[in-house]
Amino acid sequence: xxxxxxxxxxxxxxxxxxxTLRCDPISGHDNLYWYRRVMGKEIKFLLxxxxxxKQDESGMPNNRxxxxxxxxxxxxxxxxxxxxxxxxxxxxxxxxxxGRTEAFFGQGTRLTVV
Amino acid sequence: xxxVSQHNHHVILSEAASLELGCNYSYGxxxxxxxxxxxxxxHLQLLLKYFSGDPLVKGIKGFxxxxxxxxFSFNLRKPSVQWSDTAEYFCAVIVSGSARQLTFGSGTQLxxxx
Numbered sequence: 001x002x003x004x005x006x007x008x009x010x011x012x013x014x015x016x017x018x019x020t021l022r023c024d025p026i027s028g029h030d031n032l033y034w035y036r037r038v039m040g041k042e043i044k045f046l047l048x049x050x051x052x053x054k055q056d057e058s059g060m061p062n063n064r065x066x067x068x069x070x071x072x073x074x075x076x077x078x079x080x081x082x083x084x085x086x087x088x089x090x091x092x093x094x095x096x097x098x099g100r101t102e103a104f105f106g107q108g109t110r111l112t113v114v
Numbered sequence: 115x116x117x118v119s120q121h122n123h124h125v126i127l128s129e130a131a132s133l134e135l136g137c138n139y140s141y142g143x144x145x146x147x148x149x150x151x152x153x154x155x156x157h158l159q160l161l162l163k164y165f166s167g168d169p170l171v172k173g174i175k176g177f178x179x180x181x182x183x184x185x186f187s188f189n190l191r192k193p194s195v196q197w198s199d200t201a202e203y204f205c206a207v208i209v210s211g212s213a214r215q216l217t218f219g220s221g222t223q224l225x226x227x228x
């Protein structure tokens with residue numbers, strides 16, 4: 001079974017540019033989560049999809065961040081325009097909708113805004 | 115809002131030493147508890163989880179954790195660490211009945227000296 005895949009693994013962009021991160025969840029997982037870890041701090045929740053619907057985006061920092069999940073499959077997280085404080089590691093996780101299952105994580109995308 | 119505290123930022127041990135990493139959470143209701151580990155260059159993976167039942171939970175690679183409800187704690191233990199246990203360890207909580215997003219502690223970097 002393929003795991004959660006994130007692309008790219010690293011991205012270095014200049015302040016003001018746009019970056020799009022992609023997450024491919026495990027097939028059949030309806031729950032999809034985005035998290036972020038800013039250097040030295042804890043991993044923080046950004047938002048949650050159930051299939052294609054946003055269930056909770058209370059963790060999104062501001063309106064420069066836009067997440068989508070087309071057709072309930074892969075998800076993208078776009079940052080536009082990027083600011084220095086957006087640097088960090090962005091994790092995606094997926095899980096089954098029901099049952100006592102844990103979330104499976106991707107390797108993360110390390111975003112550096114210079 | 116719930117929070118998770120990991121008291122040790124960085125722990126250094128020699129091989130064969132015993133390990134205990136502290137984790138406390140602040141939420142008075144029913145919680146699900148997790149320990150995740152991130153080995154260098156790899157994705158976050160689940161070590162063990164607690165949903166209900168026996169408060170002593172056994173996970174992979176010889177790790178175990180004990181849920182003590184009265185202390186709001188879920189400490190991770192291993193009787194004898196190995197060099198390959200060098201990694202960052204994260205305690206996390208899901209509030210029962212929520213959208214099931216994880217609230218993480220700040221992580222503990224474990225370095226095991228050969």
